[in-house]
Amino acid sequence: MTQTTVGPGIDLNTADEVRRKDRAHVFHSWSAQAQIDPLPIAGALGSYFWDYEGNRYLDFSSQLVNVNIGHQHPRLIAAIQEQAAKLATIAPGFANDARSEAARLISELAPGDLNRVFFTNGGAEANENAVRMAKLHTGRAKVLAAYRSYHGSTAGAIALTGDPRRWPSEPSMPGIVRYWGPYTYRSPFHSTNEQEECDRALAHVRELITVEGPHTIAALILEPVVGTNGILVPPEGYLSGIRKLCDEFGIMLIADEVMAGFGRCGEWFAVDHWNVTPDLITFAKGSNSGYVPLGGVIISERIARTFDDRPYPGGLTYSGHPLACASVVASINIFQDEGIIENARMLGREVIGPQLKAMAERHPSVGEVRGLGVLWGLELVRNRTTREPLVPFNAAGAEAAPMAEFAAACKSRGLWPFTHFNRTHVVPPCTATKEEVLEGIEILDEALDVADKYYMESA
Numbered sequence: 001m002t003q004t005t006v007g008p009g010i011d012l013n014t015a016d017e018v019r020r021k022d023r024a025h026v027f028h029s030w031s032a033q034a035q036i037d038p039l040p041i042a043g044a045l046g047s048y049f050w051d052y053e054g055n056r057y058l059d060f061s062s063q064l065v066n067v068n069i070g071h072q073h074p075r076l077i078a079a080i081q082e083q084a085a086k087l088a089t090i091a092p093g094f095a096n097d098a099r100s101e102a103a104r105l106i107s108e109l110a111p112g113d114l115n116r117v118f119f120t121n122g123g124a125e126a127n128e129n130a131v132r133m134a135k136l137h138t139g140r141a142k143v144l145a146a147y148r149s150y151h152g153s154t155a156g157a158i159a160l161t162g163d164p165r166r167w168p169s170e171p172s173m174p175g176i177v178r179y180w181g182p183y184t185y186r187s188p189f190h191s192t193n194e195q196e197e198c199d200r201a202l203a204h205v206r207e208l209i210t211v212e213g214p215h216t217i218a219a220l221i222l223e224p225v226v227g228t229n230g231i232l233v234p235p236e237g238y239l240s241g242i243r244k245l246c247d248e249f250g251i252m253l254i255a256d257e258v259m260a261g262f263g264r265c266g267e268w269f270a271v272d273h274w275n276v277t278p279d280l281i282t283f284a285k286g287s288n289s290g291y292v293p294l295g296g297v298i299i300s301e302r303i304a305r306t307f308d309d310r311p312y313p314g315g316l317t318y319s320g321h322p323l324a325c326a327s328v329v330a331s332i333n334i335f336q337d338e339g340i341i342e343n344a345r346m347l348g349r350e351v352i353g354p355q356l357k358a359m360a361e362r363h364p365s366v367g368e369v370r371g372l373g374v375l376w377g378l379e380l381v382r383n384r385t386t387r388e389p390l391v392p393f394n395a396a397g398a399e400a401a402p403m404a405e406f407a408a409a410c411k412s413r414g415l416w417p418f419t420h421f422n423r424t425h426v427v428p429p430c431t432a433t434k435e436e437v438l439e440g441i442e443i444l445d446e447a448l449d450v451a452d453k454y455y456m457e458s459a
Contacts, residue, residue, distance in 0.1 A: 015052030044071035061418035066285035079330030112277035119320035123258035123284035124152020134219035214249035224270035227259035231377030262286030266345035266373030294324035365451035389422035409447035
C-alpha cells in the first residue's frame, strides 16, 4: 500500500517556513530539542491529516488519543465560531449559558450523584483538583496511585503518575503511595488467569491500605482502562472490588477518564462497563476532542457539600471558558445525534477486536491483543513463550530501534501510529468508518513484518 496525496495547490515553501520558525522558537514537550524535526501539518479532515508535500496519514493515534469526534467536524467548528461572535470570554465568577449547559449535560451523562462540574484547562489540572477535593473532604493526606499510570505533567499530576516520566521531577509531592494494578499478561502477582489476577490485585490494595493506615488515605486514583501504559482492561470484578474497599475505609475513588472517557471505550465513561460509580471523575481529551483546551472534575454531591459554606481553595482564570464550554455542548449533541458512542462500540466488537486477533495469528511478534471500543493495544514481543518485550521497558536510542522501525514502516504506508514502549495502540477517532479502520489494520499487518524480524524462537 502506498501513500496518497491530497491534490494540487500545496506550497512547499510554506512547509520550509513553518519548520524554520518551529526550530527557531518552539520548545517542544517531552523532547531533546536538537534531536527532533517535527513534521509540518497543512490540514486535517475526519480520520486523516496531511503534510505540505501532500502526504496523507490515517490518524490511528487520534493525535494524543483525544480527537474522538474526528478532525474538523463542521458542527463543532460552527459552535465555536458562534460562541466567539456572541461572547468570547468571561471570568469564571460569572454565570454563563455555555458553561451552565456544558455542566448540565456532563452531569446527566455521569453515573450516580456526580452532579457538579469544576472546569479546568486540561486533564492534569483536573487530576490536581480532584486530589485536592478528596484531601479537603476527608481531612487525610495520602493518595494511592498505580505504577502503570499517567495522570499529567503538572507538579501534583506527575507525582501521581507511575510511568518513568515522573522520574526527572522527583522528589515530588509527598503522600503518594504506589500500588500495582492488574495486568494478567505480565502479572506482578504471578497469576495464571484473570480471576487470580483480580483477587490478588485486590488483596494487594487491601494490604497496602492496612499497613499505610486507612485513616491517613484520602483517595485512590486509577484509570478505569489504563491508557498510554498498556491499554489494560481490568478483569471482571476488579473495579467493583476497589469501590467496596474505598467504601469500607472511607477513601474517595477518583476515576481518571481523561483518555478512556467520552466514547473511547464504547461508553460515555469507561466505568459504565462495570456499573461502578466513583466519587470523582476527571475528564478532558474526548469531551470536545481538543478543539479548545478544556478539562474538568465531575463531583459527587457529598464532596460538593463539603464546600457549601467553606470556600474551595482553587481556581483558574480560564475555568469554564465560554469557547471551550460551547464546544463541549456541541460535541455531546453531535455524539448523540450521530450515534458516535454506538459506532465506537461497534468498531471494537465487530471490526477492531476480531481483526487484530486474526492478525495476531499471522504475526508471532504479537504477544497479546486487548482493548475496548476504539482503545486497543498490541503487545509486541521477541518470544511468545518468554514474553520478552520487543524493546526493553523505557527503551531509548539503539534499544528502541525495532519500535522506531515499525513506526516508520507505518508512516511510509500512510498510517500514523501511536507507540509506547513495546506496544502499538489502535486508537482511531470514534467517528472512523469500518472501511477506514480496515485500511489502517491492513497497513499494520504489513508493518508488523518489521517486528517479526526480531522474533526469536525458544531454544
